[in-house]
Structure formats: structure tokens, C-alpha cells
Amino acid sequence: MAEVLEFSHVSVRRGNKVIVDDVTWQVDDGERWVVLGPNGAGKTTIIQLAAGRMFPTRGTVAVLGERLGAVDVAELRTRVGFASAALAERIPGTEKVLDVVLTAAYGMTGRWREEYDEADVERAHELLAAFGVGGLAERRFATLSEGERKRAQVARSLMSDPELLILDEPASGLDLGGREVLLGALGALAVDAHAPILVLVTHHVEEIPPGFTHGLLLRDGRVEAAGELGDVMNSDHLSRTFGMRLVVEHRDGRYTARAGS
Numbered sequence: 331m332a333e334v335l336e337f338s339h340v341s342v343r344r345g346n347k348v349i350v351d352d353v354t355w356q357v358d359d360g361e362r363w364v365v366l367g368p369n370g371a372g373k374t375t376i377i378q379l380a381a382g383r384m385f386p387t388r389g390t391v392a393v394l395g396e397r398l399g400a401v402d403v404a405e406l407r408t409r410v411g412f413a414s415a416a417l418a419e420r421i422p423g424t425e426k427v428l429d430v431v432l433t434a435a436y437g438m439t440g441r442w443r444e445e446y447d448e449a450d451v452e453r454a455h456e457l458l459a460a461f462g463v464g465g466l467a468e469r470r471f472a473t474l475s476e477g478e479r480k481r482a483q484v485a486r487s488l489m490s491d492p493e494l495l496i497l498d499e500p501a502s503g504l505d506l507g508g509r510e511v512l513l514g515a516l517g518a519l520a521v522d523a524h525a526p527i528l529v530l531v532t533h534h535v536e537e538i539p540p541g542f543t544h545g546l547l548l549r550d551g552r553v554e555a556a557g558e559l560g561d562v563m564n565s566d567h568l569s570r571t572f573g574m575r576l577v578v579e580h581r582d583g584r585y586t587a588r589a590g591s
Contacts, residue, residue: 333392334359334494334527335380340389342375342551349375351551352389357544362520362528364538364559367548368572373531374498376548377414380529381496382406394493411492411526413483413500423472427463427482428454430471434489457485462511476503481512488526495519495526501537513539517583535563540583547571565590 335357342350350372357363365373378384379391382403391398396406411434421430431454432446458464461481466474474482484500500516501509519525520541532538538545538559545562547554548571555567563585565578575590 333357334361334394335529336390336392337376337379338390340379340386340391342372342379342384343387349551350379350386353551353553355546355553355556357527357529359527360523361544362542363530363544363546364542365529365531365546365548366533366535366538366571367554368533370550371548371571372551373548374414375551376546377496377498377529377531380494381410381412383412408490409493411487411490411495412498413480413487413496414498415502418479418483421471423470425471426467427458427469427471427474428467430482431457431486431489434486454485454489457488458482461485461515462508477505477508480504481508484512484515492526494529496529496531498531499533500530501532501534509537513537517541535568535578535585535587538563538585549573 333356337353337355340350340353365376367373382393382398385398393406394409432450435450458467461484463478463481466478480500480503487495501512504512517539520528520539543559545559546556547562547567554571555562563578565576568576568578568587576587577590578587
């Protein structure tokens with residue numbers, strides 16, 4: 331099975347602080363991963379590495395068969411769909427929502443002089459509709475709610491037909507209805523054999539869509555557990571990850587967690 335992501339003894343240090351500490355992790359073709367852990371666990375750093383937007387201090391990272399430090403990262407990033415709060419801040423508020431999605435085809439965050447054909451425009455409309463924001467295509471990005479922006483970003487991340495899709499807390503800021511629309515769309519994507527490999531970061535087990543296959547749990551920059559979701563997402567592992575007694579339950583393809591006695 332082809333390796334999509336390969337971290338080998340990866341550490342990231344900023345000054346005297348170790349953010350990621352000796353992480354070894356592998357994602358193979360066809361897998362759908364959720365990365366979960368408390369604030370400060372190193373989740374954002376891990377996905378920045380996976381998206382080719384950061385380099386390790388120590389160890390090696392390979393993305394889609396290309397080792398960071400030995401590849402043109404600008405070219406590599408066109409093969410990786412990515413949505414995060416930091417990326418959203420670079421999108422001009424005056425940009426039409428349709429153009430927010432369209433410009434991802436060129437790896438841009440604002441419309442300039444590039445041309446798009448009818449098939450591009452149709453795909454952008456379809457992606458917006460799939461994530462419940464099809465009616466907002468002509469709105470300006472700055473006028474959207476936080477939840478609407480998140481869903482538009484996920485639609486954007488798929489525009490270039492990426493081989494790897496990385497989503498950093500896509501359900502953050504969504505109300506209950508918006509969250510369920512998004513998770514339903516991601517669940518459908520997860521079971522689509524033609525969809526890209528998925529890596530989703532979240533704080534909450536309730537935000538794990540059905541169809542995801544594997545989990546990576548992080549605490550203090552280190553791997554607490556990694557493997558098939560059914561083996562990883564249990565009360566013992568989650569309790570150690572979050573530093574408190576938790577009771578984890580799984581029903582109808584979804585997880586819940588609550589404090590235990």
C-alpha cells in the first residue's frame with residue numbers, strides 16, 4: 331500500500347520549547363485519519379508539516395512520496411488541499427464566495443487576471459452546494475458567518491482535486507445544524523473510493539465524521555496512540571490524552587465523550 335504521509339522521529343523546536351517530540355506516523359492510501367488532542371498538544375504543527383507548510387527541526391517528513399527539504403514545496407502544495415483558520419485570514423474580505431473557491435484551482439487566495447472555464451465555475455458551484463452554502467456564491471466573504479466561512483473553505487480545499495485533503499478544525503464555530511451538514515458531507519466523502527486521502531484535526535470526538543478509519547492522539551507533542559479508530563478511540567486512550575477520566579461511547583458511526591467518575 332502506497333505511503334501518503336510518513337513521519338520518522340520528527341521533532342519541532344521553537345527556541346527552548348519542544349512543540350512536537352519524536353513523532354513517527356504513517357498514513358497509507360485509502361485511509362481517513364482524525365488527529366485529536368487538547369490545546370497545545372501539537373496538532374496544528376503536525377498538520378502544517380503534513381501540508382508542506384513547515385519543516386521539522388529533526389527527523390524526516392515525506393508527503394505524497396516527496397521528502398520535505400528535497401522537493402519544490404510550491405509544486406507539492408498544489409497536490410494538497412488545505413483549510414485552516416490561518417489560511418482563511420489571507421482571503422480578501424471583498425472576494426466573492428464563488429471566487430474564494432475558484433481561485434484554489436491556481437493556488438491563489440484572491441481573483442486577479444486568471445481565466446476560468448465553464449467547467450471550473452460549475453465545479454465551484456457544486457462544491458459550495460455540497461457543503462450547504464450554495465446560495466452564498468455571490469456574497470462577499472467578509473459578510474459570511476464564521477460557520478459559513480468554514481464550509482466555504484472546505485469547498486475551496488477540494489477545488490484543485492487534491493490527492494491529500496487536510497482540514498484543521500473545520501467544524502469549529504459551526505452551530506449544531508451547520509456542524510451536522512458539514513459532518514454529513516465529510517462522511518460521504520470518507521466512503522467515496524475516489525476521494526482524496528483525508529486528515530482531519532479536531533478537539534472533539536463528536537466531530538469525527540462516519541467513515542473515518544484511523545486516529546492519531548497527541549498529548550504534549552507526543553503520540554499517545556495511533557492506529558485503527560476502533561482501537562484508538564476508547565476511554566483509556568482518551569483519558570490519558572486529555573488528562574482526565576473520560577467515558578467514550580460509539581453509536582451509529584459517531585463518538586461521544588463525557589467525564590467519568
